[in-house]
Amino acid sequence: MVRYPLIDDEHRMLLWLCRKVQAAIVTDMSRTAIGCACVELEVYTQFHLTSEENLMHEIGYPEVMQHIEIHKQLLLALRRMTDDIGHRKVSAINMAEFLNRWLISHIQLHDKKVVQFLSTSENRPIAEKYYAQFLSEERGDSAAD
Numbered sequence: 630m631v632r633y634p635l636i637d638d639e640h641r642m643l644l645w646l647c648r649k650v651q652a653a654i655v656t657d658m659s660r661t662a663i664g665c666a667c668v669e670l671e672v673y674t675q676f677h678l679t680s681e682e683n684l685m686h687e688i689g690y691p692e693v694m695q696h697i698e699i700h701k702q703l704l705l706a707l708r709r710m711t712d713d714i715g716h717r718k719v720s721a722i723n724m725a726e727f728l729n730r731w732l733i734s735h736i737q738l739h740d741k742k743v744v745q746f747l748s749t750s751e752n753r754p755i756a757e758k759y760y761a762q763f764l765s766e767e768r769g770d771s772a773a774d
Contacts (some may be wrong), residue, residue: 631736631744635760636684639677640740643732646670650725663721667714671707671730678704681740688750691741699739704733 630637650666658666678700683692707728713719747754 631746633747634764635754635757636681636740636744638764639680640732640736643677644729645757646673647725647729647732650721653719654722660702664714666722667711670725671757672726674707675704680695684747684754685743686736687754688747688752688768690746690750695738696743696754699735703728704736 630640646666646669648665650670653666654664682697682700683694684690690696691703707724710719710724710727714721714724
């Protein structure tokens with residue numbers, strides 16, 4: 630993980646959705662259920678990448694365009710895999726394993742650089758100071774009071 634709560638939480642959700650696809654396959658769920666899990670994984674991946682790109686713009690990250698290009702390549706690959714799953718050219722497990730490996734590598738090579746820049750940037754993400762409060766309220770913690 631990168632040690633920035635918003636990004637780490639989204640990465641955890643992505644990894645969980647990869648496991649959800651794998652579990653759907655291992656437990657012999659219907660093709661429809663597996664397909665829905667794959668679409669959920671693809672859509673959440675798109676959300677996360679957009680969230681991460683917005684954060685990079687907010688903090689003035691100098692390599693934002695290169696990072697966005699990497700994200701575009703991933704989304705293209707996921708779209709092809711989702712289509713191929715529908716046509717039975719590739720298995721859903723391949724998609725989940727691919728994204729799981731890609732995500733771990735991407736976090737280590739690219740996302741850590743973003744957070745390193747963020748730690749010294751004068752520009753702060755929108756509503757950064759409210760995220761911990763939001764999480765504690767959602768979890769029902771009394772520490773935020």
